[in-house]
Amino acid sequence: MTTRWSRTLDHAGISDLALRGAYSGQRKLVARFARAEYTAVRLLLPPPVIPHIVAATAFMHHTDNLIDQGPVKERLAAADDWRQQVTTALTRGSSEDPLLRALTHTISRHPQLHEYVEQFLKGADVEVEWESFNGEADFQHYVTAYSLPAFMLVACLLAPEAPGGEYVTGCRAFIEATQRLDFLDDIAEDLAEGRIGITHDTLARHGLTPEDLRRQPAGFEALLNEQAPLVRAGLEESRSLEHHVPPSSRPLVRALIDLQTLRVGAVEKAGPALLDRSTRPPLAAALRLLGREYRAARRHR
Secondary structure, eight states: HHHHHHHHHHHTOOHHHHHHHHHHHHHHHHHHHHHHHHHHHHHSSOOHHHHHHHHHHHHHHHHHHHHHHSHHHHHHHHHHHHHHHHHHHHHHTTTHHHHHHHHHHHHOOOTHHHHHHHHHHHHHHHHOOSSOOOSSHHHHHHIIIHHHHHHHHHHHHOOOOSSOOOHHHHHHHHHHHHHHHHHHHTTHHHHHTTOOOOOOOHHHHTTTOOHHTTTOOOOOOOOOOHHHHHHHHHHHGGGGGGSSOOOOGHHHHHHHHHHHHHHHHHHHHHHEEEGTTTOOHHHHHHHHHHHHHHHHHOOOO
């Protein structure tokens, strides 16, 4: 355990050795699968909240991994089994499983997380079963059932203990925009797996089908030029979140939105090349904005 991480656990009031080990295990997991986001959290948030953000993120990632691969029937069974394990841990207030031990302890410190854990698990079947969306209503249902509860696992820890309606509305604007962006950026991977996040109605407006996309149609650029502004508009709307969190959380909130804005630019620049591969935001620009927000974060400590 690194000295810096050990001090972070001390600041969070986590002294029990088994708990410290549980949180440390989740730290390694999150640092491995989401290094950029983990780095932003370590740089921009005050130490007492960092282990709890890590625990919530690890839980989200582990759940997503359990239901992400394999036949639908097996994934639904895995989701149901995991729901039962989590429900038992929530009822007991602890668990032998290190991930759930950390999660239940975080819930004891941040009770608002409990309802979002339940909502997220309830929406897991929606994540398992989706293959495409006929229209906007289907996409919105997916965001409501799965994407928003997933984001709220972390977002509820950045806000006051009882996040109000305006805060949740801002969170929805952010995650809806991010989900649209993910479906654009991941289109090559999704098509290879036999699914697509762009609605059939949207495709039809541009004279396209999923089969057309596999042949790299010229019409994809027009579709992208329609969807990217929707993403940008949602990200701009979500900037209201900054006014609903304490000053210590604002640098991270701004950074999350600005990093997604960089991704939009990368997606727009890629154009039809997205049908072959996903993008990465420009590293230099990402480092500059993280440096800017790090300086802002230090002023609040």
